[in-house]
Amino acid sequence: APRAADVSTLDTALAHCRACPRLVAWREEAGRIKRKSFADWDYWARPVAGFGPSDAALLLVGLAPAAHGGNRTGRMFTGDRSGDVLVAALHDLGLANQAESTAADDGLRLYGVRFTAPVHCAPPDNKPTPDERDTCRPWLVRELTLLRPTVRAIVVLGSFGWQALFPALTAAGWQVPRPRPKFGHGVRVDIPSATPGATPLALFGSYHVSQQNTFTGRLTPAMLRDVLAAAARAAGL
Ligand code: DU
Ligand code: SF4
Numbered sequence: 001a002p003r004a005a006d007v008s009t010l011d012t013a014l015a016h017c018r019a020c021p022r023l024v025a026w027r028e029e030a031g032r033i034k035r036k037s038f039a040d041w042d043y044w045a046r047p048v049a050g051f052g053p054s055d056a057a058l059l060l061v062g063l064a065p066a067a068h069g070g071n072r073t074g075r076m077f078t079g080d081r082s083g084d085v086l087v088a089a090l091h092d093l094g095l096a097n098q099a100e101s102t103a104a105d106d107g108l109r110l111y112g113v114r115f116t117a118p119v120h121c122a123p124p125d126n127k128p129t130p131d132e133r134d135t136c137r138p139w140l141v142r143e144l145t146l147l148r149p150t151v152r153a154i155v156v157l158g159s160f161g162w163q164a165l166f167p168a169l170t171a172a173g174w175q176v177p178r179p180r181p182k183f184g185h186g187v188r189v190d191i192p193s194a195t196p197g198a199t200p201l202a203l204f205g206s207y208h209v210s211q212q213n214t215f216t217g218r219l220t221p222a223m224l225r226d227v228l229a230a231a232a233r234a235a236g237l
Contacts, residue, residue, distance in 0.1 A: 007054035020132045023121035030067035044074030051076045052114030055150045057235040061161045064119035071122035075104040076115040082209045112237045118164035144172035153235035158208030159183040202234035
């Protein structure tokens with residue numbers, strides 16, 4: 001398990017992880033075959049780290065990088081429709097310096113917000129196995145532990161991230177309610193710290209920003225904005 005002392009060391013260590021054979025093969029194959037429109041890209045084809053300041057107050061937890069999105073650009077929520085929708089919403093709320101997220105060197109800055117995912121490598125069909133989710137958990141636990149001094153709110157995008165997050169929160173020192181709260185869009189759960197007196201965490205559920213949800217209107221820009229705005233308020237941003 002990673003033992004990094006700070007977030008940027010963690011991000012650097014993560015890039016070398018090869019613990020999931022199926023995902024290593026998939027991320028590298030996507031980088032060899034490529035999508036036609038990205039034929040001149042040199043794909044990242046490695047684990048994609050979280051992105052944003054190491055003292056974030058608001059953490060956004062997705063699912064896993066997209067084969068031709070984060071797996072191509074090397075940055076979470078960068079170079080695909082999910083990133084377009086999410087970063088435009090953050091920019092609207094004053095939490096990002098620009099509305100576009102197209103490449104790792106595009107100048108995007110997040111203010112008080114960090115992106116991460118419970119699985120850091122692109123999976124086939126955007127579906128990691130339970131085994132892969134569990135294998136990647138120590139990275140999330142370490143990230144949460146390092147963010148503990150500053151993180152006040154988390155938005156989880158989709159039910160996969162919601163289920164994956166609870167054991168990681170417990171391992172990082174929060175008291176997850178039992179039975180575990182059910183996922184839903186707009187659900188808010190307050191999670192006390194296991195350390196008496198430490199600041200609790202406001203946890204929010206949102207439908208994922210994937211095309212499946214945004215193209216069909218299951219998740220509208222207003223719905224996303226409302227959850228992000230409530231979470232930013234809870235985080236003190
Ligand atoms: O090294 P650094 O400036 O702290 O940035 C680390 C990483 O996080 C970098 O890729 C930019 C991003 N970031 C950000 O989005 N917003 C900040 O306020 C600080 C850093
Ligand atoms: Fe490593 Fe996580 Fe990628 Fe698996 S998904 S290879 S644990 S970084």
